[in-house]
Amino acid sequence: MATGHPDDAITHSEEEYVETEDGTRHRRAFVDRYPDAARIVRICLGISFVAFAGGALFGLIQALHRTNVLRIIPSSDYYTLLTGHGVLMALVFTTFGIAGLFQWANTRSLGISPPSSTLTAAWLGTMTLGTLLAAGTIVAGLFDSIPASADVLFTFYAPLKAHPLFYVGAALLIVGSWLAGASYFLQFREWRSEHPDARIPLQSFMVLTTMLMWYISTLGVAVEVVVFLIPWSLGLIQQVDPLLTRTLFWYFGHPVVYFWLLPAYVIWYTVLPKLSGGRLFSDPLARVVFVLFLILSTPVGFHHQYTDPGIASGYKFVAMTNTFFLLLPSLLTLFTVVASMEHGARQRGGTGYLGWLKALPWEKPAFAGIALSGIMFAAGGFSGMINAGMNINYLIHNTLWVPGHFHLTVGTAFALTLMAVSYWLVPQVTGKRLQLYGVASLQPYVWFVGMVLMSNAMHRAGLAGIPRRTAEPQYDQFSFQAVVGSVAEMRVQIAIGGTLLFIGAAMFLAVMLATWTLGRPNSQLRVNGFLPEPMSGAEDSPQVLDNLKLWAAVAIVLVALAYGLPLFDMVADGLFTPGSLPVPV
Amino acid sequence: MHVHRFEKLWFGASLVLIVAFMGTIVYGAIGPGVAMVGDDGGTIDSTVVANGNFERADNFRAPGVYASSDGEGVEVYVVARQYLFNPGTAQPIEVPVGEEVTFHVTSADVTHGFYLAGTNVNTMVIPGQIARFDVTFEETGEYGIVCHEYCGSGHHTMAGQLHVVPQSQFNATAGGEN
Incomplete structure (x- = not known):
């Protein structure tokens, strides 16, 4: 955390300026101090927002199509757009947005630039190539003239088979994120050599624990794709076991939601208190929360497979127990x-008692968006329980309840937090003032209302059994x-909600585009990157909290306990049996 | 390390909530006896299902509704394939009210779902695996069967019906349509 007395002038931007001896003032925003890192953040956010634009358009078409309000595509193409919506939103928008946020957080909290431009180019290049391959293969499915498609949805359950390039693209996106993580760790190591006894700065601690969780959990999907699906889609192996591959997917498929959520938590813990005009309550508790996520995020994947045959109920019960304990860090965060x-x-x-709520800066887009995303996440947390x-x-497995749930979590807790923090961060990484400020101030409310309409109706539709x-x-x-309620009324709410969400996305993109293109470089910024010290600091918390090797080891042991026997059961009859031949779609 | 009194209280209340949630699940399993899908249905070669060679499977029979060999309840064998349930789509599955119905559901091709809309009769149908679960219907009535997992470009057409009839009207139909 930056130094300075927290109760001084925390909302104006003077501390971003220094006066030199000749009396001129120099701005010291993030882009001025760390131009290399700022460039990486800009590239990541740029790609993330392009993916968001595509995903938002597909989402609108889907919302209107399935509610039978407007059908401009044949229903068979719906699944192409659904795959595109899932991959662009849940994999590309998120992963690039997170890579950008983490690059910012790690750099500002450690106070040093990224270690290697070669490594940076490697991870950015790998992630981008992976995205282009996966997205290109999906979109090719809309054109009969192109002999490639990937209408397999974001879960790509075998034996539905996509073009091999889809799997290669997904693998590259993940490998690229591993390299990005390596870059964050090298940056940390450089800092550590100069600060051998200091506590890990809080934001960097959060980045590193999240990336450790990501390394452990992406192993599942990496094995699924590289060992099984790529050779199978190329015809090098005949069959894969659908239950084994989907189990490997869900080994990754739950921790990935924490990979989306934890960057939002980084913002909630470190930026939201400042935007509220105060300070973080407790640094040590924040560390405890991230350690709990590191060790508990992965051994829970079977809770996505409660209704799967071929998995003993006991294994599902173990996963459920872990899942409920995973509520603890989120409740502490609340x-x-x-x-x-x-x-x-x-x-x-x-x-x-509650009157203090009125004193918060609800008219400021960054605060309003982050606070509203937190409120929505509380609702999403309860439907998740x-x-x-x-x-x-x-009662609700694979019904509309489930997307109703995750549009509150990844679709608002993460997405609206990233949009809102962009109103604060993009000026700092571009050196340009936020444009269309009025549009930005209104945007979080448009998203909020749209999501209230769409999500409540989706939850209720799920209870009615609508898949x-x-x-x-x-x-x-x-x-x-x-x-x-009634099914007709739910459809209307989903259609109106989806339309409002699309308008909210368009408003956000307009603000970003205007800021990027119309904002004058080197303007005086209305925001600053100063983050006040927490009320309880890290000094008096146990050193063991910072022992990342220990927590990674505990996490691996828990994963081995939760997954060892079930995976052994599945492969005992052979890696590829009971097997399925590919079914192209 | 300083932990605020309110924070300790919240921590304790959170743990109580978590344990209470798990308590409701255990109660549901032991008290009302909510049945879940496990691994007791066994595995099957999906080409056997695709080719209809059910005599070669030791834990699956030709699709249809059978009286249980012990004389109590019925056994329902369902094959899901792109884009129908057999039985279920071309003709409704008919089961008696008040008797234990054991479902055995498997797939001939890709992953499907088998879901009685608005109930907790809900299972994934995964090639190579047989989903086996027991249901007792307390009232007569008609249910929609929905495939709730995306299974290809015609997924939205995959549905069927299940009729719960009085025991006097029920006739086991060995075989079903093929």
């Missing part, structure tokens, strides 16, 4: 985030009985 905001509000003159319940899950992942949830044989 406390800290609200306490930090309340502290900020009281510093700003707020009073009363239903998903996690091993037998309650049977997810389908172009036309209207059947000749029967009709759905709504538990609360």
Whole structure:
């Protein structure tokens, strides 16, 4: 954390300027201090936002199509767009956005530039190439003239088979993110050689623990894709075991949601208190939370497979137990985030049990977006607790409830946080003032209202039994009985909500585009990157919290316990049996 | 390390909530006896299913509804394939009210879902695996069967029906359509 007394002038930008002896003032924003890192952040956010634009357009078409409001594509192409929406939003928008945020957070908290431009070029190049291959193969599915397609959705369950380039692209995106992680660790090592006894700065600690979790969890999908799906799609091996490959996918498929969420937590813990006008409640508790995520995020994947045959109930029960304990760090985060905001509000003159809420800067786009995303995440957390319940899950598994849930988590907690923090961060990495400020101030509310409409209706539609992942949830044989409300009313809410979300995405993109192209470089910024010290610092917390090797080892042991026997059961009859031949789509 | 009193209280309340959640699941399994899908259905070569050589499978029979060999309840064998349930799509699955119905569901091609809309009868249908689970329907009525996992470009057409009929009207139909 930067030094300086936290209660001084934390909302104006003077400390970003230094006066030299001849009396001129020089700006010292992130882009001025770390031009190399700022460039990396700009590239990552740029690619992330392009992916977001594509994903948002596909999302709008889907929302209107499945509610039967407007059908401009044949239903068979719906799945191409759905694959595109999932991959662009959940893999590209997120991974690039996170790579950018982490590059910023690691650099500012360690106070040194990225170590190697060659390594940077390597990870950016690998991730970009992977994205182009995967996205290109998906979009090719819309054109009959191109003999490639990947209508396999973002989960790509075998034996549905995509073009081999889709799998190669997915693998490269992940390998690129590994290299990005290596770059963050090298940056940390350089810092450590100069600060042998210091506590790891909080933001860097969060980046490194998240990346350790990412290394452990992506191993599953890497094995799935490289060992099984690429050779199988090329015809080098005949069959793969659909249960084994989907298990490897879900080994990765749950921790990936924490890979999306933890960067949002980095912002909630370190930036939101400052934007609220206060300070983080507790640094040590933040560290405890990230350690818990590192050790508990992976041995939970079977909770996505509660309804799968071929997996003993005992293994599912172990995963459920781990999943419920994983609630703990999120509940602790809820406390800290609200306490930090309340502290900020009281510093700003707020009073009363709830009256302090009025003292928060709701008109500022960065604060409003992050705070609203936190509120939505609380709702998403509760629907997630239903998903996690091993037998309650049977009511809602693969119904519209599930996308209703994750549009609150990744689709708002992560997405709206990234958009909102961009209003604060993009000026610092470009040196340009935010343009279209009024549009930016309104945008988080548009997203919030759109998501309230869409998500509540999706949850209720799931209770009525309406499935997810389908172009036309209207059947000749029967009709759905709504538990609360009516099916027609849910459709209207989903269509209006989806349209508002698209408008919210367009507003965000317009602000970014205008800032990037119209903003004058070297302007005086309205924001600053100063982050105040937490109320309880790291000094008096146990040193063991910073022992990353220990926590990584604990995480690996827990994964081995949760996955060792089930995986052994699956491969005992042979790696490729019971096997399935590819079914191209 | 200083932990605020409120933070300790919150930590304790969170743990109580977590344990209570797990308690509800254990109660659901032991009390009302919510049945779940495990690994007891066994595995099957999906080419056997695709080619209809059910005599070669020791844990699966030709699709249809059978009276249990012990005289209690019925056994339902369902094959899911792009884009139909057999039985279920061309003709409804018919089961008696108030008796234990054991489902055995498998796939002839890709991953599907088998879901009675609006109920907790819900399973993945994975090639090579047989999903086996017990259901007792307390009332007569009609249910929609939905494939809830994307299975190809015609996925949205894959559906069927299940009729729960009075025991007096129920006739086991060995075989079903093929």
